[in-house]
Amino acid sequence: xxxxxxxxxxxxxxxxxxxxxxxxxxxxxxxxxxxxxxxxxxxxxxxxxxxxxxxxxxxxxxxxxxxxxxxxxxxxxxxxxxxxxxxxxxxxxxxxxxxxxxxxxxxxxxxxxxxxxxxxxxxxxxxxxxxxxxxxxxxxxxxxxxxxxxxxxxxxxxxxxxxxxxxxxxxxxxxxxxxxxxxxxxxxxxxxxxxxxxxxxxxxxxxxxxxxxxxxxxxxxxxxxxxxxxxxxxxxxxxxxxxxxxxxxxxxxxxxxxxxxxxxxxxxxxxxxxxxxxxxxxxxxxxxxxxxxxxxxxxxxxxxxxxxxxxxxxxxxxxxxxxxxxxxxxxxxxxxxxxxxxxxxxxxxxxxxxxxxxxxxxxxxxxxxxxxxxxxxxxx
Amino acid sequence: xxxxxxxxxxxxxxxxxxxxxxxxxxxxxxxxxxxxxxxxxxxxxxxxxxxxxxxxxxxxxxxxxxxxxxxxxxxxxxxxxxxxxxxxxxxxxxxxxxxxxxxxxxxxxxxxxxxxxxxxxxx
Numbered sequence: 001x002x003x004x005x006x007x008x009x010x011x012x013x014x015x016x017x018x019x020x021x022x023x024x025x026x027x028x029x030x031x032x033x034x035x036x037x038x039x040x041x042x043x044x045x046x047x048x049x050x051x052x053x054x055x056x057x058x059x060x061x062x063x064x065x066x067x068x069x070x071x072x073x074x075x076x077x078x079x080x081x082x083x084x085x086x087x088x089x090x091x092x093x094x095x096x097x098x099x100x101x102x103x104x105x106x107x108x109x110x111x112x113x114x115x116x117x118x119x120x121x122x123x124x125x126x127x128x129x130x131x132x133x134x135x136x137x138x139x140x141x142x143x144x145x146x147x148x149x150x151x152x153x154x155x156x157x158x159x160x161x162x163x164x165x166x167x168x169x170x171x172x173x174x175x176x177x178x179x180x181x182x183x184x185x186x187x188x189x190x191x192x193x194x195x196x197x198x199x200x201x202x203x204x205x206x207x208x209x210x211x212x213x214x215x216x217x218x219x220x221x222x223x224x225x226x227x228x229x230x231x232x233x234x235x236x237x238x239x240x241x242x243x244x245x246x247x248x249x250x251x252x253x254x255x256x257x258x259x260x261x262x263x264x265x266x267x268x269x270x271x272x273x274x275x276x277x278x279x280x281x282x283x284x285x286x287x288x289x290x291x292x293x294x295x296x297x298x299x300x301x302x303x304x305x306x307x308x309x310x311x312x313x314x315x316x317x318x319x320x321x322x323x324x325x326x327x328x329x330x331x332x333x334x335x336x337x338x339x340x341x342x343x344x345x346x347x348x349x350x351x352x353x354x355x356x357x358x359x360x361x362x363x364x365x366x367x368x369x370x371x372x373x374x375x376x377x378x379x380x
Numbered sequence: 381x382x383x384x385x386x387x388x389x390x391x392x393x394x395x396x397x398x399x400x401x402x403x404x405x406x407x408x409x410x411x412x413x414x415x416x417x418x419x420x421x422x423x424x425x426x427x428x429x430x431x432x433x434x435x436x437x438x439x440x441x442x443x444x445x446x447x448x449x450x451x452x453x454x455x456x457x458x459x460x461x462x463x464x465x466x467x468x469x470x471x472x473x474x475x476x477x478x479x480x481x482x483x484x485x486x487x488x489x490x491x492x493x494x495x496x497x498x499x500x501x502x503x
Binding site: 045 | 412413415416418434436437438439440441460463
């Protein structure tokens with residue numbers, strides 16, 4: 001037997017701060033985004049289901065953590081707004097927002113989370129595989145007065161799941177008071193932390209930035225909580241897929257605009273009215289008249305997963321779209337996928353056909369998420 | 381009855397001229413949670429090394445090759461409903477298909493259990 005997909009050859013694969021900790025915990029390490037990272041510990045299915053029921057600890061230190069500041073009167077907010085469609089000026093302090101780094105033609109260079117840490121200071125988390133390209137793009141386009149700092153000495157841990165709040169609040173009282181997309185500075189055993197109530201699983205949870213020196217002790221303290229197990233990249237991918245969240249390099253690329261990617265919520269009203277973000281003319285026209293293709297969710301019939309690269313075919317067998325992510329969804333109990341399809345096929349309920357390795361699979365376009373989001377938006 | 385292994389991690393038990401084929405316990409451990417298995421239909425003619433079955437884990441799809449040439453007698457019907465049998469019982473209940481061997485001498489090119497264990501230990 002052999003895998004269908006070949007691994008990319010990477011010349012130098014780097015180690016993250018928790019590398020030894022993962023290996024000691026039985027993590028199976030694979031190369032991802034230029035780093036050795038744990039793909040699984042006890043198994044993707046068990047880790048996935050554990051996270052949906054309890055809490056999972058994910059090491060996402062490969063992601064790029066950036067800060068943007070200015071010492072000499074530069075306008076950090078205006079400078080960043082020029083590169084993306086977010087309303088940052090209207091963002092309250094310690095609030096986070098999802099946005100998209102766009103190129104001149106409106107294609108997506110990366111998706112990201114940004115938080116306003118002070119009036120003129122922004123913290124940003126970008127994808128690991130794209131971070132150096134993002135930095136290059138931003139250095140080229142940001143005014144000289146803006147300082148971009150890559151927090152290379154920092155780890156990033158994500159604690160996700162319905163019991164994440166119980167486990168984290170036991171160690172760091174106060175985090176339970178935050179709501180989804182709120183962030184703040186905390187301290188734990190002398191380590192400065194930046195914690196936001198956000199994540200990539202569709203569950204309630206937190207993302208914790210900590211200097212590399214403290215990362216192992218924090219990971220150890222968190223996994224000592226009865227609710228928490230370490231979770232690998234495999235379950236991170238199946239969890240985010242069920243949550244309908246796109247993955248850059250798969251579901252998002254420079255080929256897609258925010259409208260094609262069905263991320264219209266990232267186009268803020270003030271910015272649409274001003275039409276002052278990269279690619280605004282094209283993106284606003286698409287928003288008005290509809291994109292040619294659109295990202296949709298698919299429920300696949302049968303048991304066999306349909307994966308990235310499979311074709312969406314019409315009745316004659318001609319390729320009219322393609323699957324960008326797909327796999328077996330442990331919480332759904334069936335195969336699911338994301339695909340780009342012509343707008344005429346994008347309505348939920350539409351039956352479509354997928355072709356993979358000479359076999360045709362029936363699928364139905366569906367609304368996302370596949371599993372309801374359970375973010376904490378405030379006490380009931 | 382003798383058991384042989386391939387370098388692609390298939391096993392075959394041979395009884396007379398009928399062989400039962402599966403994947404090794406090592407292989408199922410590498411694949412992780414198996415969610416789908418496509419086994420060949422009876423009557424299908426296979427040459428040694430042909431793609432005979434597909435096994436899909438949460439993570440990826442893999443081909444299973446026929447260790448020898450022959451004609452498929454039956455695919456394991458239990459795997460349709462319970463593909464996880466390959467994880468729990470890879471070298472027993474989780475077999476993939478049975479075939480009648482057309483050339484028993486092909487078995488000479490395969491490893492015995494001890495040789496396969498040594499092969500896996502070096503991976």
